[in-house]
Amino acid sequence: MSLPAPLIEMRGITKHFGAVKANEAVDLSVAPGEILGLLGENGAGKTTLMNVLFGAYAPDAGEILIQGQKVRITSSADALAAGIGMVHQHFHLAPRLTVLENLLIGIPGKTGRIDRAGGLARLAEIGRQHGLTLDPDLPVSALSVGEQQRLEIVKALFRGARLLILDEPTAVLAPSEVDGLFSALRSMAAQGLGIIFISHKLNEVRALTHRCTVLRHGRVAGRVDDPANTTSSEMATLMCGHEIVPPARGPSTPGADVLTLDGISTSKHSGTPLRDVSLAVRTGEILGIAGVSGNGQRALAEVISGTRVPDAGQMTIAGQKVSRFSPREVQALGLGRIPEDRMTTGLVTNLPLADSMVLPRIGTTAFSSKGLLKPDAIRAFAEAQIKAYDIRCPGPMTRAGALSGGNLQKALLARELAFDPKVLIVSQPTRGLDIGAARFIHEKFLAMRAKGCGIVVIGEDLEELLVLCDRIAVMYEGRIVGTLDSADATIARLGLMMTGAEGHS
Amino acid sequence: MFRLEVRTSTPAWFNLALPLLAIGATLVLCSGLIALAGAGVLEAYGVMFTASLGDSYAITETMVRAAPMIFTGLAVAVAFRAKFWNIGAEGQLLAGAVASCFVGAIPMPGPLAMVLMAMAGAAAGAAVALVPATLRVKFKVDDVVSSLLLNSVIYYALMALIEGPWKDSFSGYPISPPIEDSANFPVLLEGTRLHLGVVVALLTAPLIWFLIVRTTLGFRIRVTGENPEAARYGGINVERVLISTALLSGTLAGLAGVGEVGGVHFQVMSDISPGYGYSGIVVAMLARLNPLGVVPAAIFLAAVMTGAEAMSRATGVPAFLSDVIQGTALLAMLVALLFTAYRIRRVGAAR
Numbered sequence A: 001m002s003l004p005a006p007l008i009e010m011r012g013i014t015k016h017f018g019a020v021k022a023n024e025a026v027d028l029s030v031a032p033g034e035i036l037g038l039l040g041e042n043g044a045g046k047t048t049l050m051n052v053l054f055g056a057y058a059p060d061a062g063e064i065l066i067q068g069q070k071v072r073i074t075s076s077a078d079a080l081a082a083g084i085g086m087v088h089q090h091f092h093l094a095p096r097l098t099v100l101e102n103l104l105i106g107i108p109g110k111t112g113r114i115d116r117a118g119g120l121a122r123l124a125e126i127g128r129q130h131g132l133t134l135d136p137d138l139p140v141s142a143l144s145v146g147e148q149q150r151l152e153i154v155k156a157l158f159r160g161a162r163l164l165i166l167d168e169p170t171a172v173l174a175p176s177e178v179d180g181l182f183s184a185l186r187s188m189a190a191q192g193l194g195i196i197f198i199s200h201k202l203n204e205v206r207a208l209t210h211r212c213t214v215l216r217h218g219r220v221a222g223r224v225d226d227p228a229n230t231t232s233s234e235m236a237t238l239m240c241g242h243e244i245v246p247p248a249r250g251p252s253t254p255g256a257d258v259l260t261l262d263g264i265s266t267s268k269h270s271g272t273p274l275r276d277v278s279l280a281v282r283t284g285e286i287l288g289i290a291g292v293s294g295n296g297q298r299a300l301a302e303v304i305s306g307t308r309v310p311d312a313g314q315m316t317i318a319g320q321k322v323s324r325f326s327p328r329e330v331q332a333l334g335l336g337r338i339p340e341d342r343m344t345t346g347l348v349t350n351l352p353l354a355d356s357m358v359l360p361r362i363g364t365t366a367f368s369s370k371g372l373l374k375p376d377a378i379r380a381f382a383e384a385q386i387k388a389y390d391i392r393c394p395g396p397m398t399r400a401g402a403l404s405g406g407n408l409q410k411a412l413l414a415r416e417l418a419f420d421p422k423v424l425i426v427s428q429p430t431r432g433l434d435i436g437a438a439r440f441i442h443e444k445f446l447a448m449r450a451k452g453c454g455i456v457v458i459g460e461d462l463e464e465l466l467v468l469c470d471r472i473a474v475m476y477e478g479r480i481v482g483t484l485d486s487a488d489a490t491i492a493r494l495g496l497m498m499t500g501a502e503g504h505s
Numbered sequence B: 001m002f003r004l005e006v007r008t009s010t011p012a013w014f015n016l017a018l019p020l021l022a023i024g025a026t027l028v029l030c031s032g033l034i035a036l037a038g039a040g041v042l043e044a045y046g047v048m049f050t051a052s053l054g055d056s057y058a059i060t061e062t063m064v065r066a067a068p069m070i071f072t073g074l075a076v077a078v079a080f081r082a083k084f085w086n087i088g089a090e091g092q093l094l095a096g097a098v099a100s101c102f103v104g105a106i107p108m109p110g111p112l113a114m115v116l117m118a119m120a121g122a123a124a125g126a127a128v129a130l131v132p133a134t135l136r137v138k139f140k141v142d143d144v145v146s147s148l149l150l151n152s153v154i155y156y157a158l159m160a161l162i163e164g165p166w167k168d169s170f171s172g173y174p175i176s177p178p179i180e181d182s183a184n185f186p187v188l189l190e191g192t193r194l195h196l197g198v199v200v201a202l203l204t205a206p207l208i209w210f211l212i213v214r215t216t217l218g219f220r221i222r223v224t225g226e227n228p229e230a231a232r233y234g235g236i237n238v239e240r241v242l243i244s245t246a247l248l249s250g251t252l253a254g255l256a257g258v259g260e261v262g263g264v265h266f267q268v269m270s271d272i273s274p275g276y277g278y279s280g281i282v283v284a285m286l287a288r289l290n291p292l293g294v295v296p297a298a299i300f301l302a303a304v305m306t307g308a309e310a311m312s313r314a315t316g317v318p319a320f321l322s323d324v325i326q327g328t329a330l331l332a333m334l335v336a337l338l339f340t341a342y343r344i345r346r347v348g349a350a351r
Ligand SMILES: Nc1ncnc2c1ncn2[C@@H]1O[C@H](COP(=O)(O)OP(=O)(O)OP(=O)(O)O)[C@@H](O)[C@H]1O
Pocket: A017, A020, A021, A022, A040, A041, A042, A043, A044, A045, A046, A047, A048, A049, A402, A404, A405, A406, A432, B006, B007, B008
């Protein structure tokens, strides 16, 4: 047996943040041409470990070897020089500069000047080799998220990376873009690059990786040598330490319409506008909205959530006509809202968690009266929710931004469900969450459904929608092209409708 | 080698430690200048201290100077909490001074005059602050630039007033007519200049603290400042909050001007404010935008100002040192604030 010598080896890496043991004696290695999956629940220490490898954190103990040589990586510049490239969860690009300029930042040509022609040639070559094409003269601000990610990958290759780290790259991609990413990664691996791939979506991990390392509470919980022939539930068990069974969705008993949209159209905003959208959600059912992102889902969520006034059309909540389309109005009518972007729209990361938890209802008598806050009520509410939803944090006065993604999502869920909404609108409810946390969120939705709440789930993950929803409507270019009962829906059929083909309702 | 690392939480004692650290660093840095001017560092700082805080009269003088900076410091702190970048407290102060001087010159019973002076000054300050806020909300004009430039506009309008219609025809000095004697703020301690306005300033600080921490308006100001998108999603009318903040901020800065007219100068002249509006920025930053912290921060700067003059007389170090100390304190505080977001870590020692 002749395993290739590892490209990169991490030995006994330990990194603590105060009392938090983010990494504890972690060993990990990647061979040339290998795609290694790095798995673990939220907070297991994946990002921390990669930050250590990339030089962003100094480890408390442990060593890093590159092709058998001990190296010291104390900055990202060191990492790049050692051939390590990283695509972070949040991109590091200069939005006003063009694609080519972003590539050439910090790489002077021979004479100290910028080598534009050489850059163009390399860019074209990388594009040809791995299918990573980009228009060199477009400013980054004009790129889609998928293209920005492609640019980050190209940037790493440009600097001669032999190991590429991707931290949850698919969390920001539409399913169709994922295929393109995977074929590029396979092509790079075929050329001898090592790749570390982090994802919570186990089917992706099974499809792409050659081997996996699983972290739990900062330690290596196990390794998977043959991901393609390992089931998702086996991997999940390794990650969580216990089995995760998908929730069972019983038959629905829908009642009257609780949210209706009739001929809603929008205009004059960035993103795809809505064109004559009509839909109805009944009590006790979950309606999914599927579609390739950018087909009007954002505008739909905004109109329902009361942050965008439509140009035409009517909306009712629990039989009452919505007139002002303000957050306060829709809330008062019984709508619960969970935004797509937890960090930017949902919470105020720099303020205590309690503030974020009462934010949408701060003006109601629950949390204030006559313009004065009720600090005790606010605190008690936050404490009660933290307990009820098992939100892991030191307390209600913790800075919200210090919580992990899964706990933030629980907090957002708690702040709405506490008020027993008649209808709930959620976008991408489990993006970036591990399966345990996702499972928890799904259970809560099903419990609300059993209590007679109508739920609208806007999502890109078709498997999730199929598990969760009673009916699925498909959006294409700002319209609803069809609605399927989930018993009749298959991924293939939904996929076809998502390209604009008419479905049967 | 040392590196900066992002920290996830800031210990509470930082609120006290950072300003003290900044002030300490400032005094050390400025001691170089004192030495350069040929004076003994300890002696110079000693004179500054005795002259500003050494006896009860000195303390009252320092408090009289601190009062306008408490108001402007609060004005800036409130505005910056909402990320309304009000650099215009100076202009708002001047507008408040002019308006209150105008009212104070009208004969009427003293208490009524004082109340009306305060209302007029507050309204004038608020009106001035409304300009950059409206420009930002309606036309996305940068509030730093507009509020800053407005200071010059107000200043020259004031000059036009005291060089023109208000000019003292008898002496020919560019000074406004004095306010009525009955409108002069009562002096609280015989033989000092400690006037009613100083107490009002001291009482305003906890009031503003209460407003920021305990009212829904304060909650909305904080949330809007930290994350306007989340605020809007949560049903807060962000534009309205910015306007309310501007009105509040301008009111406070305007009151600084009222105190100077009613309690100190009794008229308006071109140098009625030695930059109290700008000092308010230093005060607010030293206080880390905490209204309660504004009081000690303002007293510190006032002590530096009063002390610098005495030091200049005693040691020959130019009184400009006061401005240098202010500027250095602001820079030192900005650097110190870095430590709330980052921690210094030694790397490489583990080997
Ligand atoms: N800079 C930091 N300071 C303090 N604690 C931190 C810091 N960064 C991470 N942590 C903590 O270390 C632990 C590991 O975090 P890490 O981000 O590595 O997890 P992760 O596996 O990437 O999770 P996710 O799947 O949610 O991205 C968590 O408990 C986290 O709160």
